[in-house]
Amino acid sequence: MRKTTAFAGLGLAVALALTGCAGAATATPEATTSPSVHDHDTVNSAGAGLRAALQGVLYDHVFLAGAAIHQALQDGGDLTAPRTAAAIQTLDDNSVAVAKLVGSAYPDAEQPFLDSWRSHIPLFVEYTLGKVGNDQAKVAAAVAGLGDYAVAFGQLIHSVVPTLPAEAVQAELEMHATTLLAAIDADIAGDPLYYSLLQASATHMQATAAALAGGIAVDKKIAL
Numbered sequence: 001m002r003k004t005t006a007f008a009g010l011g012l013a014v015a016l017a018l019t020g021c022a023g024a025a026t027a028t029p030e031a032t033t034s035p036s037v038h039d040h041d042t043v044n045s046a047g048a049g050l051r052a053a054l055q056g057v058l059y060d061h062v063f064l065a066g067a068a069i070h071q072a073l074q075d076g077g078d079l080t081a082p083r084t085a086a087a088i089q090t091l092d093d094n095s096v097a098v099a100k101l102v103g104s105a106y107p108d109a110e111q112p113f114l115d116s117w118r119s120h121i122p123l124f125v126e127y128t129l130g131k132v133g134n135d136q137a138k139v140a141a142a143v144a145g146l147g148d149y150a151v152a153f154g155q156l157i158h159s160v161v162p163t164l165p166a167e168a169v170q171a172e173l174e175m176h177a178t179t180l181l182a183a184i185d186a187d188i189a190g191d192p193l194y195y196s197l198l199q200a201s202a203t204h205m206q207a208t209a210a211a212l213a214g215g216i217a218v219d220k221k222i223a224l
Contacts, residue, residue, distance in 0.1 A: 047224030050101065051213035057097045058209040062180060062202035064091040065121065069128050070187055077129055091121065102160075105216050109160040116156055120149045120173075127181060131188050146177040157212075164215035172208045179204055 068087035075081035079088065095117050103110025123145045130138030154170030179201035186194035217224040 047213060047217035047222045050105070050216065050222075051210055051224065053101050054098070054209035054213050055206045057094060057101065058205040059202045061091075061094050061098065062176075062198065062205050064094050065124060065180065066183060066187070066198045066201075067091075069124060069184055072125065072128065073132065073187065077132065079125070092118070095121070105220055106160050112156065113160070116149075116153055120146065120153070123149065124180065124184065128184055128188065131185070143177075143181075146181075147174070150174045150177065161212075161215045161219050163219045164212065168211075172211070175204060176201070176208065 064087070068084065068091045071081075071084045071087045072079060075084045078084060095114060098117060099110050099114035102113045123142045126145070127139055127142035130136070130140075130142060150170045150173035153173050154166040154168075157164055157169045158166035179197070183194055183197035183201055185191075186197050214224060216222075
């Protein structure tokens, strides 16, 4: 059975792999005065920079998606209305930024990642339009599509980053969908909880970004 804690366990494994077991070495003078092979700058390392960048763009992704959907609701579902179109373009710019970060480690994967990432965003729009129009078939199709996307995305990421299990990635994307859909429901209902739900969804994506960066760091053997 899938567990959403799979990434947490992976993060621990990543940390151990990169730092070594602190208790394994005896505190000899040589050990305390000589640099260890595991010593590295955990603030300015390439892996730490990738993690911070991924956390930033994926955190923004949630808020930009929420803003685009909120504006679409304000414009009566007209995706070509100037403000909605601008919000959608900004969201797509963010998708390009996410793909470029992945491409910085795996150049050949940048475009496939972008194509895949872009494909899940319209499903949230379809869900919103279905909810507003009381079209349960459209809502169900969007939810099913998001489920299928999570599976496909998990497989894609695992094929690129073998250190990340497909099921763990899938579980993270399912949680992303669940938390963002909850925020969308609140927005449609005019529920003030919308803002805290959107914040919770964005915070979850930061953990996902950290796990993704950790998997890349292990696969590419870079300091995190």
